[in-house]
Structure formats: C-alpha cells, structure tokens
Amino acid sequence: MLVLFLSQYLLTPIEGITALATDITERKQLQNKLEEYNKHLEELVKERTKQLKDSERLATIGATAGMVVHDIRNPLQAITGDLYLAKTELSSISESEEKRNVLESLEEIEKNIDYINKIVADLQDYARPLKPHVEEADLKQIIDDLIAKNSLPKNVKVTVKVEPDARKVVADSTFINRIMSNHVNNAVQAIPKGGKLHIHISKDPETREAIISVKDTGVGIPENVKDKLFTPMFTTKSKGQGFGLVVIKRMTKALGGTVAFESQVDKGTTFTVRLPPPTN
Ligand SMILES: Nc1ncnc2c1ncn2[C@@H]1O[C@H](COP(=O)(O)OP(=O)(O)OP(=O)(O)O)[C@@H](O)[C@H]1O
Numbered sequence: 001m002l003v004l005f006l007s008q009y010l011l012t013p014i015e016g017i018t019a020l021a022t023d024i025t026e027r028k029q030l031q032n033k034l035e036e037y038n039k040h041l042e043e044l045v046k047e048r049t050k051q052l053k054d055s056e057r058l059a060t061i062g063a064t065a066g067m068v069v070h071d072i073r074n075p076l077q078a079i080t081g082d083l084y085l086a087k088t089e090l091s092s093i094s095e096s097e098e099k100r101n102v103l104e105s106l107e108e109i110e111k112n113i114d115y116i117n118k119i120v121a122d123l124q125d126y127a128r129p130l131k132p133h134v135e136e137a138d139l140k141q142i143i144d145d146l147i148a149k150n151s152l153p154k155n156v157k158v159t160v161k162v163e164p165d166a167r168k169v170v171a172d173s174t175f176i177n178r179i180m181s182n183h184v185n186n187a188v189q190a191i192p193k194g195g196k197l198h199i200h201i202s203k204d205p206e207t208r209e210a211i212i213s214v215k216d217t218g219v220g221i222p223e224n225v226k227d228k229l230f231t232p233m234f235t236t237k238s239k240g241q242g243f244g245l246v247v248i249k250r251m252t253k254a255l256g257g258t259v260a261f262e263s264q265v266d267k268g269t270t271f272t273v274r275l276p277p278p279t280n
C-alpha cells in the first residue's frame with residue numbers, strides 16, 4: 001500500500017531525465033528572455049538619452065532664437081517704416097524708367113522683408129510660451145484678408161468655401177491667422193508648376209468642432225518623410241527653416257485643437273485643423 005502510494009510521487013529514471021531536460025530548456029528560455037529584455041532596456045536608455053539631448057538642444061535653440069528675434073524686430077520695423085516712406089515719396093515723382101526701376105527694387109526688398117518677417121514670427125512662436133487670447137473669430141474674414149494680403153502666384157487657383165454655420169469660432173484670431181498663413185505658404189510652395197488650392201471650413205455635426213481643411217494638388221509628401229513633418233527644423237526645401245508646421249501644431253494645441261494630414265505623392269496634400277466648440 002505504502003509502495004503504491006510512494007510510486008505516484010517518485011519518478012522513474014526516464015521520467016527524471018525528461019524532467020531535468022525540461023528544466024534546463026525552461027531555464028535557457030528564461031535566460032534568452034532575460035537577455036532580450038536587457039537588450040531592449042539598453043536600447044530604451046539609448047533612445048531616451050538621445051531624446052533628452054535633442055530636447056536640450058532644441059531648448060537652447062529656442063532660447064537663443066527668442067533673444068535674436070527680439071533684437072531683429074526693432075531694426076526690421078524701422079526698415080519697413082522707411083520702405084513705406086520711400087514708396088510714398090516715389091509716388092509723387094512723375095513716371096519714368098528710373099522710377100519704375102526703383103519701384104521694382106523696392107518691391108523686391110518688400111518681398112524679402114515679408115520673408116524675414118515670417119522667419120522671425122515662426123521662431124518667436126516656437127520659442128515663446130503661447131497664451132491664446134480667446135474671442136469670437138470670423139474664419140471667413142481671416143482667410144479673405146490673408147489671400148488679399150499675400151499675392152499668391154497666378155498659376156495657383158484658389159477657392160474658398162465656408163459653410164455658414166461654421167464661419168465663427170471662439171479662438172485667438174492671430175493664432176488662426178498664423179496657422180492658415182503657414183498652411184497656405186506650404187500649399188503654394190508644393191505647387192511650383194501651378195495647380196489648385198482649396199480651403200474648406202465646415203462643422204463636424206457630431207462633435208461640433210470647426211474643421212478647417214487646406215487641400216492642394218501639389219507634389220505630395222513621400223511616405224519616408226511623413227513621420228518627420230512636425231519635427232523642428234525638418235525641411236525638404238533649400239530655403240526652408242522647418243518651423244512652419246511646428247508652429248501650426250503648437251498653436252492648434254494651445255487652442256485645444258488637433259492637426260492631421262493626408263497626402264499622396266504627385267496627387268496632393270490635405271491638412272485638416274480641428275478646433276473645439278465653445279464651452280458654455
Ligand atoms: N502642403 C504640403 N505639400 C507637400 N509637402 C509639405 C506640405 N506642407 C508641408 N510639407 C513638407 O513638410 C516640411 C516641413 O514644413 P514646414 O512648414 O514645417 O517647414 P518648411 O516649409 O520646410 O520651412 P518654413 O519654416 O519656411 O515653413 C516641408 O519642408 C515639406 O517637405
């Protein structure tokens with residue numbers, strides 16, 4: 001009886017060897033898993049260190065940019081003022097070839113000043129803490145003013161559609177202006193050979209969010225570039241700074257919204273900004 005009882009718990013030699021082998025296999029598997037986990041941890045530490053270095057570098061760039069931009073603003077405003085005076089003076093002089101040449105030069109200077117202003121504004125909006133001044137903003141007005149002010153290339157056909165129930169939002173209009181201006185710039189730059197740019201403002205019937213979409217028939221965005229788009233200083237342009245989309249994202253986020261895009265190479269790109277409905 002006792003032998004029968006014990007035999008249930010004692011292993012035969014074959015069973016013993018099998019159990020030992022299983023034990024060794026399990027231990028090996030565990031060791032492999034541990035090694036794998038260790039490797040994963042090492043990679044994680046490496047990645048985090050890189051992220052930390054990157055963010056330190058960006059913080060330094062942000063702080064330096066903030067100071068430089070602050071110092072550039074005053075002389076830039078002085079140049080803009082003098083340019084305005086020169087153009088006014090010129091208008092009282094009678095027509096001549098010399099006058100036309102001077103006017104052409106002044107217009108070229110004006111364009112370059114606009115470009116410097118964009119860089120300065122982007123750097124400033126990247127470096128400064130964003131505090132939106134929330135008020136009722138008229139999206140149609142902002143877009144109409146933007147298109148009127150920026151002389152867009154003639155080979156870009158611009159259309160704007162604003163659904164009547166989506167025209168007004170509660171948000172900072174200067175932020176919306178900057179967001180739209182950067183999107184329009186990017187869209188125009190993506191259509192060097194001409195094409196269409198369509199801006200559509202609507203309201204999501206479910207969430208009541210305002211939806212601003214900027215669609216172009218431009219070059220599109222290649223797959224391998226898509227996840228780098230919102231990284232500071234990422235640009236595919238010879239004259240780009242890589243701050244436009246970063247500023248768009250920062251400002252949209254400060255307004256409680258989101259920005260997303262869809263794109264196909266050689267077909268075009270649509271950026272969509274969603275802004276939350278007013279909280280009553
Ligand atoms: N509508 C678009 N169509 C195609 N590519 C785009 C579009 N918008 C953005 N991109 C891509 O995203 C990159 C980053 O855009 P972003 O506006 O941040 O910087 P940028 O236009 O290169 O320079 P800048 O600082 O002068 O705006 C661009 O270089 C371009 O490759």
Ligand SMILES: [Mg+2]
Nearest residue numbers: 185186244245
């Ligand atoms: Mg840009």
